[in-house]
Amino acid sequence: MALLDLDPSVVATARKLAARAAEPVVSLAKAHTTVAVERATLRLAGITGADSTHRAGDVPWVNRVIDTVREQCGLEHGVVLPAFHALRENNLGTLTELAEATAAGQIQFRIPTGKDLTAARKASTSAVSKGLKAVDRNRAQRDKLITKWGDPAQRPWIYLIVATGDIDEDVVQAQNAARAGADVIAVIRSTGQSLLDYVPEGATHHGFAGTYATQENFRIMRAALDDVSKEVGRYVRLTNYASGLCMPEIAVLAGLQRLDMMLNDSMYGILFRDINPIRTFVDQRFSRQVHARAGIIINTGEDNYLTTADAVDAAHTVTVSQLLNEHFAHEAGLPDHLLGLGHAFEINPKVPDSFRLELAHALLARELFPDAPLKWMPPTKHMTGDVFDGYLLDGFFNLAGVLTGQSILLVGMMTEAVVTPFLSDRDLALKNVRYVLNAAGSLAEDFRPAPDGLIVKRAHQVLGEAVDLLARIVDDGLLNAIADGTFGLMKRPAHKGKGADGVVEKAPEYFNPASEMLEAQGA
């Protein structure tokens, strides 16, 4: 269906440059671990629950263990060796018992040697592989349910957000949304969760502008969507956020509770949450390996660049980020069909030919990544509060989505930036999508942009600018480019940002059975 006649050699150059730009960062990611990666590993090995007696409120057991191990013998060897050695040495049955004993100050962690080392390696490998097997079973179960209930009848899949703060209310809204036509439900997280260095526990009812991501909330929502999937006769997918300081742990919990898609961007945390760049790249790599194992579709966050930078001037930074996200994802073992690369309809509607420019950008993404389930994000920046204007803009957004063959369409709300959507706003938004799908769902068949027209020329121009920028990033180094404000105009130096103290350089004897097993799957 190639409509843009992109030069394959330019595309190949773009990919080669992205790989070269990413290379030093991948080495950096391999050479380090983080508190979050170690916690994710222990979660795979079976630790659950929280210390409810702690004065700081519920502190997950896994945080207690990691913090104590770090204090007593450092994390450069990984957490599993001291943890599983202590388990055996103290004759404890489970990691949770170990955590309780740790909290009581009864455990002295140390790095085992000789026979003890062999035993700790073996025990931890067996525990972690049990966790990965649970992830594998969930993946198989998803496949089975999709076969049984089916995929959505149409592309793009219709993606809707719920965000009440209370998981029980979320369930009601999500089930209603599915009945009204939603194929994918995303539960927005509570504001601020991305900067918590622990994952809250249990079912939660008081979030701010969203609901906390917890293992129990994941389980509740997945079960509710299974019920409604059965009712509507298609498998309704569940999305959450593997981002922020707990990205690897959230990825593990998603795998353990059969979530289907996760927001997971290689640079979002750095740029928009001021999280330390190295922390992010290390956590990113591990979380993507877990997603690859779980068969989870990642959603990348390129739409965000356009909310801070100008959508025309910065169009090529979206392409660059997509190419980098693609490379990092492939490197972590994610195949094309799990790459929900993002982009957005954010050009100022007052710009002449804005719709044609949107089509050019959307088509460029489509043709650069033909096998990726692209995620098409609605206007937010130019939603003014005039809901009537907004409704029209969302209609054009929907049209651009079907015309350029986008795969996942996040339903735009006319109340964007005004209030959380009313029941009726969501209903109207879905009506808008249904009308466009019904009226123009197959229009792509008749859509042939003129070979020397604005759309084709613009797409070539953006790709050219992307290649130039990638070349500069290769020369300058990706970390420097991020420090200089190349993406979304945010300047983020490599040594700064939140969570930097959670990064640890691996010792040569570093051992992590999860990493070893996940690494093997990518090869």
Add this chain to the structure above:
Amino acid sequence: MPDAKRYVRPYGDTTGDGMIQTSFTLPIPFGPKADGAALQLANKMGMDPAMVVHSNPIGDDFTFFVVYGSVKHLVDLDEVKVVEREYPLLSPTEVNSALKKVLRRKLVVVGGCIGTDAHTVGIDAILNIKGFAGEKGLEYYRELKVVNLGAQVSVPELVRSARTEKADAVLISQVVTQRDAHILNTQEMSAAFREAMGDRRPLLVAGGPRFDPLMAGELGVDRVFSRGTTPGEVASYLVHAMQEKKGVAA
């Protein structure tokens, strides 16, 4: 010329017709009874006559309505109270030269989102060089030194930074409003500055889409900016406030 109008009513297509349009949802099943219920609500809202021009079910338990009608109410413009801008809007060059004259040094602005709010879009639109609505942000002004602390800044951290930087003005942004978080956070912030620095506290400015500019007193801040505020308005206000403080005529 007659005096400016004092009393007005909504305008549909004829002066004085009072016509408005509204839409809402009631938690009852679709049907004639639902339409009747919508009509009753419209009447109680002062719409008389009212027409339910459209209704449709949303699921089994809800109905959505679009209603047109004439309202009985009059607006008395003399009773309308708003904060009108009492200072001139200055260009960046004018801001720079005015500040140079008043302060003879750069004016220091510390900004951030306080509380759990991670939405930096507002503070960034005002502070970042990129700006908003075609106007460059405060970073662009030569005579302003801008320290943007970003998201989720704790109040103690903000006070500390304001002190270290010797801030003349502190700008905080609040986007999230659930359970009045924006109000509570801002009050906590202004109280902390009063306690820590008393009269020597910097100028406190709060901004966010759901703030009412009339709330400055209640919030304990010097100025509140609402939806659609541009960097130029904020910069012009800062100049005005500095001139007032130093007793210079504008």
